[in-house]
Amino acid sequence: MATTVHRTPRTAAAHRTRAAATTKAKPAAKAKAKPAAKPRARRTTTRRPVQTEAAAAVKHAAKAPVDPKTPPSLTGTLALVNGVPVLTSKAGTFEIVNPSGVEDSLHALGGTDVQAFTGKVVTVRGWPVQGWQPGQPGQSKLAVEEFAPGKSSDFVSGRIxxxxxxxxxxxxxxxLVKVTDKALAAALGRFDKLGVVLPGAVTKKGDAWSYAGRPDDFYILAGQGYAYGAQPTAGPPGGTRTLTLQLAHGQSAQCAMPESSFAATAMGQRHYLYGHFEGDLFVAKGFTPSAGAWTYNGYDPSDVGNAAFRSAAAKAGAPDGDAPFGL
Structure with a gap:
């Protein structure tokens, strides 16, 4: 007779225990290793330092093509000492004189006219009259052929x-610098031999110089037209005064300027008026003090092409502070 075996039912806990014993344990998942952080590449460049005016001048001089006859630009503060214009710069102190050959037959603009901007920061182009070396004591003569108020070396001055x-x-x-803007050429071309100072760069291609600027305002050399017996017409306070300007070599032009500007300085025969032409009328914002008497006295600079002076002028930079071209 067969024996019947009665099995005791497993509890749920027992089932879990058996399942745990008979099931292969899965290996724990390995944590994914993060790639090692690459070291940051060290910068091989540094931040550009703030460029000083002197450094900018050196950089500009290095890039610009050098015309051996054209003097470097030198910036400083102008004073009138015993009636003589004197420029104080970081390259030295210089008495401003005319170069030789500015007589009427040439119709050049005298460098001593820069005295119209006495007390201001000006930029000039000229060569020392005698042998010049950096750091030499005393005051050297500088035969100036171009000048302008302000710190910029981008300008042209001369006569039309x-x-x-x-x-x-x-x-x-x-x-001779050709004026290529048609409107400006038309305005200036009516006044042969007119003295002008214009802001903006001059370019040279081959042997030809050109000026493509069209400035809103610029300087002209003029005075009150006493030679024509013309009396200025006063305007009301805050209004406009009209007058006749005496220009170079017997020419004239009508001018309008603020009454306040006319009243600020006594006008003689040689000043630099700041403004622009509107047809036949020169609309002036104002004018400088006297540019001094015209003089034929000039000097032959023996230092044309002086490399030491060119380098010193480029490194000199300019005085601190603002120095606008305009009045």
Whole structure:
């Protein structure tokens, strides 16, 4: 007779225990290793330092093509000492004189006219009259052929010269700068030999110089038209005064300027008026003190091409503070 075996039912806990014993344990998942952080590459460049005016001048001089006859630009503060214009710069102190050859037959602009901007920061281009070395004591003579108020070396000064259909600015006997803007050329071309100081860069291609600027305002050399017996017409306070300007070599032009500007300085025969032409009328914002008497006295600079002076002028930089071109 077969024996019947009665099995005791497993509890739920027992089932779990058996399942745990008979099931292969899965290996624990390995944590995914993060790749090692790459070290940051060290910068091989540093932040650019704030460029000083002196450094900027050196950089500009290094890039700009050097015309051996054109002097470097030198910036400083102008004073009138015993009637003589003196420029104090970081490259030295210089008495400003005219270069030789600024007589009427050439119609160049005298460098001593810079005295119209006495007390201001100005930039000039000229060569020392005698041998010059950095750090030499005393005051050297600088034969200036171009000048402008302010710190910028981008300007041109000279006299208007008509050459065929071209309107040019004569800086010296062998440097005529063509005015390429048609409107400006038309405005200036009516006044041959007019003295001007214009802001903006001049370019040279081959042997040809050109000026493509069209400034809103610029300087012209003029005075009150006493030679024409014209009396200025006063305007009301805060209004406009009209007058006749005496320009170079017997020419004239009508001018309008604020009454306050006219009243601020006594006008003689040689000043630099700041403004622009509107047709036949010169609309002036104001004018400088006197540019002094015209003088034929000039000096032959023996230091044309002086490399030491060119380098010193480029490194000199400019005085601190603002120095606008305009009044």
């Amino acid at each position: 010269s008509l050459s065929g259909t071209d309107v040019t600015i004569r800086v010296r006997a062998d440097k």
